[in-house]
Amino acid sequence: MRKKHIRIPYILAALFFLASIFYSLPYYISKPGLAKELEPIITVENGFDEEGSFMLTTVRMGRANIYTYLMAKFGKYQEIYSLDEVLGKGESEKDYNTKQLHMMEDSKTSAIEAAYKKAGIPVEYRYKGIYVMSTVPGMPADGILETGDRLLVADGKILKSKDELLSYLKEKKAGDQVSLTYSRKGKEGKTTLKLENFKDKIPGSNQPGAGIGILPVDDREIIVSPKVKVKTDEIGGPSAGLMFALEIYNQLTEEDLTKGYEIAGTGTLSEGIVGPIGGIEQKIxxxxxxxAEIFFAPNENGATDSNYRAAVKTAKDIRSKMKIIPVDTFDEAVAYLEKLKPKKS
Structure with missing residues (x-):
């Protein structure tokens, strides 16, 4: 009988441990991820080799359990976010992940565009439709359209851009209807939605006019020669744009921009402009x-709270020997590397 009493604390401890792993809390935890070499991920047809490497940096984000919450609470370079800080109102985890993967696809397109144009190689586009990033709870599209749908036709007219759709809807008023043809997982569907006033359905909104309640973005496929493949699997988000562009450009041109160095970095890329990202400290x-020996960080035009300043502070805190380089554009990053002296063997 006494032996059974002795076992009870161990059993309780084991049960608590299992609960701490499998019981989800209403929080997300982000922490340092990996720095992955890009050459195995990106392949330009007949591209040039490099001595050093460009690296993609990631942040690991996951739903918190008791164990990971406590680790983040008392650890360093881990952040705790409430569900509302990560997921939009009415957004599911599936919707969030779908949106992140599309942002990665958009990041690839922007990177290819910047790299090929810098190399003087023309690019073409094939329009794939208007991508639905999210729907507004309570608005007509809610529960009808889904994150990841592509709108193709409105009232019989083929859509050529999100601006075209928005301009068309702007001419309508609450109560008017619009018939939409959309694509979902390769299959076409049709629906008719009645427009409603924004301010009636979005708390605190003073936005005039009526709509269906979607966040639309243009979805384009870029066509280039030589061909380029970018394999990112399940990595999501827009923050790899700058480093993708550098790797692609380096394979397109004979001069090796790495000069033998291990080069990491981060930053969104849109029309050659480098934008800020979240989790810069964890990426450092x-x-x-x-x-990594060199790290490119978004400069944000010298803002006092820029990614670059946060990166410098973190590098100093962890006593890193990495050289942190501020950049506002893709051209600035290329210019820095062109002037860089080759690494001594």
Missing amino acids: VAADKAG
């Missing part, structure tokens, strides 16, 4: 662990 930690 990941890059340092991977042995």
Whole structure:
């Protein structure tokens, strides 16, 4: 009997441990991810080789359990976010992940565009439709359209851009209807939605006019020669644009921009402009662990709270020897590398 009493604390401890792993809390935890070499991920047809490497840096984001919450609470370079800070109103985890994967696809397109244009190679586009990033709870599209749908036709007219759709809807008023043809997972569907006033359905909104309640973005496929493949699997988000562009451009041109160095970095890319990202501190930690020697960080035109300043502070805090380089454009990053002296063997 006494032996049974002795076992009870161990059983309780085991049950608590299992609960701490499998019981989800209403929080997300982000922490340093990996720094991945891009050459195996990106392949330009008949592209040039490089001595060093460009690296993609990531942040690991996951639903918190008791164990990971406590680790983040008392650890360093881990952040705790409430569900509302990560998911939009009425947004599911599936919708969030779908949106992140599309942002990655958009990041690839922007990177290919910047790299090929810099190399003087023309690019073409094939329009794929208007991508539905999210729907507004309570508005007509809610529960009818889904994140990931592509709108193709409105009232019999083939859509050529999100601006065209928005201009068309702007001419309508609450109560008017619009018939839409959309694509979902390769299959076409049709629906008719009645427009409603924004301010009636979006708390605190003073936005005039009526609509169906979607966040639309243009979805384009870029066509280039030589061909380029970018394999990112399940990595999501828009923050890899700058580093994708550098790797693609380096394979397109004979001069090796790496000069033998291990180069990491981060930043969104849109029309050649480098934009800020979240988790810069965690990406500095990941890059340092991977042995990066140079790190490109968004400068945000010298803002006092820029990614660059946060990166410098973190690198100093972890005593990293990485050289942190501020950039506002893709051209600036290329210019820095062109002037860089080759690494001594």
